[in-house]
Amino acid sequence: MITMSLREGFSLLVFGLVFLAVYGLEALLWIDYLWGRICRRTGPSELLARRYRAVHAVAAIGIVCMLYGYFVEPYWIDVSTTTLPTSKLQTARFRVVQVSDLHCDTTARNEDRMVQIINGLQPDLVVATGDYLNHPAALGRLRDSLRRLEASLGKFAVRGNQDARHRGPFDLLDGTGFRWLHRETVVVVKGTDQLGITGMDFVPANRPIDLIASLAGERFDVFLFHTPDLIADVAGRGVDLYLCGHTHGGQVCLPGYGALITFSKFGKKYESGMHRVGQTTLCVNRGLGLEPRPGPQVRFLARPQIAVFDIVPERP
Helix, strand or coil: CCCCCHHHHHHHHHHHHHHHHHHHHHHHHHHHHHHHHHCCCCCCCHHHCHHHHHHHHHHHHHHHHHHHHHHCHHHCCEEEEEEEEECCCCCCCEEEEEECCCCECCCCCCHHHHHHHHHHHCCCEEEEECCCECCHHHHHHHHHHHHCCCCCCEEEEECCHHHHHHCCCCCCCCCCCEEECCCEEEEEEECCEEEEEEECCCCCCCCCHHHHHCCCCCCEEEEECCCHHHHHHHCCCCCCEEEECCCHHHCEEECCCEECCCCCCCCCCCCCEEEEECCEEEEECCCCCCCCCCCCCCCECCCCEEEEEEEEECCC
């Protein structure tokens, strides 16, 4: 079960109260104004009073932000590229592209654009870190878009917390070319160099200590999990790169504060982006989709993301 932290709950409560105060007052002022017009009341309306100009300004800015968050940002994909030099490679370079939290829904959103972008990047590996489907009606579009992704060395996936709802008689990724990984390591080879890809399906409070202990060695190892919640367990156990999603980067962020909600046990600590934890690089992907309804169908200051990792030999 995914729960929000006390700090996140408090932040959401404050945000909600401010929102209700601004738009509640704005609604009352407009009701008073319109009632005055109907009753042909004489004298200036409170709606036009100078002391309420700040309220009008905040309400107007909020409406613009909501329109932007609904019509613009959910479709404005950010392609982030990170180069990771390592002494564990001698000559080969591996390009790994990560997608997460597609949340395919009844209305198409970023699926076609995702395929166009990723195939243009010519990845060696494509990895997907969970939460693929919001509505069963979008299953065909999900499979079609993932099937069209091209990767010379393979495509690998793990399940997210919401994918448990779709563990029925069908396989979410059937026919897509993706291989599910659960407590399993696959080694891909390029020239004389190797890259390990280990995946684990989302399980609350699970600790894959035994699995991770086997990864320590000379090979560069990538770990796939849906949330950042296992980083304290896997850091220092042979994992070089930990790829996850789940937080959506908050999906709605405030300037100077960031995510209101992450639904991670770490709260805002790993809300998005790159983090160094011991010898492990953690990347928390903001994902490509939106929470299923009744979750907010907007993004604000948390653009959908495709993450690219160029893992290259370290040069003296």
